[in-house]
Amino acid sequence: MAGEQSASKKPAVITVNTNWCKGCEICVAFCPKDCLEMEGGKCRVARPDDCIKCMLCELRCPDFAITVE
């Protein structure tokens, strides 16, 4: 539950630069929490609240298009 989260655990902010995203879908396919979706051939952050900040989408994005903070 969100209410039980400690104050230090800030929710993740996932930013997608759609100008650089080429729609390879790697981020969507390997997100362990299924936070991302494809929309119009680009990545879209669909469920940011589920993000556990594992950073795998950012690490594997070939296009420098995703950042997680």
Next chain:
Amino acid sequence: MFDYLQYVRQENFPHIWCAGCGDGIVLKALIRTMDKLGLSQDETVMVSGIGCSSRTPGYVDINTLHTTHGRAIAFATGVKIANPDLNVIVVTGDGDATAIGGNHFIHAARRNIDLTVLLYNNYIYGMTGGQCSPTTPRGANASTAQHGNLEPAFNISGLAIAAGASFVARGDAYHVKKLETLIGKALQKKGFSLVEVVSPCPTAFGRRNKMASPVKMMEQLRDTVVSVEKWEKMTGEERKGRFRTGILRDIEKPEFTAEYAKLIEKMRPEE
């Protein structure tokens, strides 16, 4: 949040690599490793030849040289000898380094000059239209092998070890954190160090070899990569169709520029 933008030439983005190309993943791993090690952008030089991977220097905001096909290591050797204090990184591909540049590659390894070679192995000549490279697996399809490649592939890491490199590692674009560790060790090594990175080419290789999507290529890496530790415990049958990643060699031997400096000292006329 990691700030990639301080290390890249933003005006050149989006980069030219195809959707799902592993080259961008490897570049990001390199940038994060450089940052972690505190490598100065002004004292780091990146040298490349020709090919998809060799486009990398155009995107990084450090000192860069984009040279001729196969000759990246030759240019890098010159840079390193002229100023041994620089960190010299060569970015090359399987075709660039082991076909036309094969001799530069083995002799730099033999000489044990302090270069870090990041070799993106995608099993194909991607930029020119999917021709067979020295690492195209036997039986795989390419535009110049439409009924399957008849030639056995080079084992690049094995070649570097045999030629005398002091540090050899293999990584891949799926296991990014491990790749960063390997690149870090290679950058810190005083001597010829190679990191062979298996990097997916969905466009020129995947589409001809039943891996039409970038995701499929990444899944294939996930399912076929084995750590060196696990590899040792596997039988010949279990190893079939798989390859190992990790440090394959790490030895100490005299480094060329250090030896050269000693020679200069020795030849200096006495006062």
